[in-house]
Amino acid sequence: MLFKISMRLARLSLAMVIAAAAMPSRAADEIKSVRLYALDCGHAEFKDMGFLSDTGEYDGKPGAVAVPCFLIRHPKGILLWDTGLGDKLAESKNGVDKDGIHMNVPITLVAQLKVLGLAPADMIYVASPTSTSTTPATPTSSVLPPGSSTGSS
Numbered sequence: 001m002l003f004k005i006s007m008r009l010a011r012l013s014l015a016m017v018i019a020a021a022a023m024p025s026r027a028a029d030e031i032k033s034v035r036l037y038a039l040d041c042g043h044a045e046f047k048d049m050g051f052l053s054d055t056g057e058y059d060g061k062p063g064a065v066a067v068p069c070f071l072i073r074h075p076k077g078i079l080l081w082d083t084g085l086g087d088k089l090a091e092s093k094n095g096v097d098k099d100g101i102h103m104n105v106p107i108t109l110v111a112q113l114k115v116l117g118l119a120p121a122d123m124i125y126v127a128s129p130t131s132t133s134t135t136p137a138t139p140t141s142s143v144l145p146p147g148s149s150t151g152s153s
Contacts, residue, residue, distance in 0.1 A: 035073040039112045041084020042067035047100040069109060071116070077124030084109060 043066055046052075050059035070081040087108040089096060095104025113119060 031073050031075050037071040039069040041069035042105040045102040079125040080123045081127050
């Protein structure tokens with residue numbers, strides 16, 4: 001059940017990226033209203049999802065989740081919320097297995113940004129849900145994993 005929901009979310013995310021490619025909005029365009037894009041930043045399949053619940057209801061049960069990233073285009077700049085599992089993981093076409101978790105990234109975040117007419121250098125802020133701050137991105141920064149330093153905070 002969870003796997004089916006995860007796959008539906010992944011397909012929806014990819015469809016949104018493809019639909020966004022048809023839109024004329026590019027990095028240099030003036031943004032007059034807020035736009036939100038959901039991006040596919042990976043998938044994870046678990047042999048045992050017990051660590052996702054403190055009640056024990058998932059103990060010993062397999063499952064899968066989508067790992068989304070969100071791009072927010074605002075008149076004052078662009079915010080990337082999370083960087084997902086990382087573009088490096090996309091190099092492994094069949095994904096990787098670690099500690100009972102199979103992870104894969106079917107399309108890189110950089111490729112999805114390119115479809116939107118953006119590059120990592122266009123990000124004004126990169127935020128991580130596992131961090132307590134939003135870090136200003138530097139003009140030369142690449143898409144960074146959570147916890148990486150991008151300059152002044």
